[in-house]
Amino acid sequence: MSSRFHPVLVNEPFSDPGLYVELMFEKRAILFDLGDLGALSPRKLLRVSDVFVSHMHMDHFCGFERLLRVVLGRKSALRLYGPPGFVDAVGHKLAAYTWNLVDNYDTDLTLSITEIANGGDRRTVDFRCRARFRPENERFDVAPDGRLLAESGFSVRAAVLDHGIPCLAFALEERAHVNVWKNRIEDRGLRVGPWLRDLKEAILRDDPDDTPIRARWRADDGIVERTVPLGTLRGDAATVTAGARIVYVVDAAPNAANIARILDLATDATVLFIESAFLDADTDRARERHHLTARIAGDIAARAGAQRLVTFHYSPRYEGRGDELAAEAEAAFRKPRQGL
Ligand SMILES: [Zn+2]
Ligand SMILES: [Zn+2]
Numbered sequence: 001m002s003s004r005f006h007p008v009l010v011n012e013p014f015s016d017p018g019l020y021v022e023l024m025f026e027k028r029a030i031l032f033d034l035g036d037l038g039a040l041s042p043r044k045l046l047r048v049s050d051v052f053v054s055h056m057h058m059d060h061f062c063g064f065e066r067l068l069r070v071v072l073g074r075k076s077a078l079r080l081y082g083p084p085g086f087v088d089a090v091g092h093k094l095a096a097y098t099w100n101l102v103d104n105y106d107t108d109l110t111l112s113i114t115e116i117a118n119g120g121d122r123r124t125v126d127f128r129c130r131a132r133f134r135p136e137n138e139r140f141d142v143a144p145d146g147r148l149l150a151e152s153g154f155s156v157r158a159a160v161l162d163h164g165i166p167c168l169a170f171a172l173e174e175r176a177h178v179n180v181w182k183n184r185i186e187d188r189g190l191r192v193g194p195w196l197r198d199l200k201e202a203i204l205r206d207d208p209d210d211t212p213i214r215a216r217w218r219a220d221d222g223i224v225e226r227t228v229p230l231g232t233l234r235g236d237a238a239t240v241t242a243g244a245r246i247v248y249v250v251d252a253a254p255n256a257a258n259i260a261r262i263l264d265l266a267t268d269a270t271v272l273f274i275e276s277a278f279l280d281a282d283t284d285r286a287r288e289r290h291h292l293t294a295r296i297a298g299d300i301a302a303r304a305g306a307q308r309l310v311t312f313h314y315s316p317r318y319e320g321r322g323d324e325l326a327a328e329a330e331a332a333f334r335k336p337r338q339g340l
Helices: 040-047 064-069 085-096 182-188 196-204 254-267 280-289 293-303 322-334
Strands: 005-009 019-023 028-030 048-052 078-080 109-118 121-128 135-142 149-152 155-162 166-174 177-180 212-217 222-229 239-243 244-247 270-277 308-312
Touching: 005 166, 005 270, 019 244, 040 048, 040 064, 048 064, 048 155, 048 270, 064 085, 064 212, 078 085, 078 135, 078 149, 085 109, 085 121, 121 182, 166 254, 177 196, 196 212, 196 239, 244 254, 254 293, 270 293, 280 293, 293 308, 293 322
Parallel strands: 028 048, 048 078, 078 109, 244 270, 270 308
Antiparallel strands: 005 019, 019 028, 109 121, 121 135, 149 155, 155 166, 166 244, 177 239, 212 222
16 A cells, blocks of 8 residues: 555445545545544544545435534635535535524634536535535536546546436545656766756656756756756656555446446556445346445456455345455456456
8 A cells, every 4th residue: 555545444334435545644634425424533534625425325425414513613624526416415404504603613614515527527616604604606617637636646536427316436546656766867977956856747747758857966066967868867767656546436336337437447446445235146136226236346346457455335235244245246356357
């Protein structure tokens, strides 16, 4: 596991689904789904900066109030993202309460609520505590490259799946890092210095080999400057390590279109967290309920080349038989495959 992300399921697999991802070294966390959050302490909830909600069925959304209760008066900003209808759903929850004493709170909490449709069209509306959580500042845009959240070190992408209604699946992707080998830089007659930042950026952008890189460093007799083509540094002097990819998939009908969308999101996942609601023997029921089976979940993990598979969101009908669901998914994941 990469050092940056520390993902932990909020509950055991028969309870409400949810994934809490701590961003190491930042005192910050990202939360996927808002079901029963009773297992998360206020200290953990206060770290959450961004919440991604797959859809508004109760087991994925009823924890909104608990989160709000903890952060109200203590945090000044929280961003939430969800499927079409999400802005109004949050607005209705907020409208259900009375907000006449909000001026007493220490912070003016702003909830920025974004909903995303197929194709990346986004609508964002703010709900601010001291404005009595009435909708403000509505804006529309298109998520760049389908990314709901893009920061310098990582991003979150969503896919819209079919669950009888739109349901979002998410990939939290760490940016690749470039490791520079000092001895190999020196072998080329150069010295390390702040110019390595430009080198790393050029490599991450995949600039052509003939791109000039200006190496500059301080020597005993002053500043030395030399320009070299990127191609002479790329390779053994500066190696690229792929970033971690954490993928979260819940409530999806077992159909080909969904599987293709999940595969696109989950390719080379470091860890794939995926619902395994039903056993393969109950595929008819899985279709009726628009949920995946354990076998399909394992099969997707194998086809995506996931490093690790974690199954959860088991149907209560299998209470006491969770091992069977996990084993069925694991068997499909480990099955030798041909022609992929
Ligand atoms: Zn659902
Ligand atoms: Zn569900």
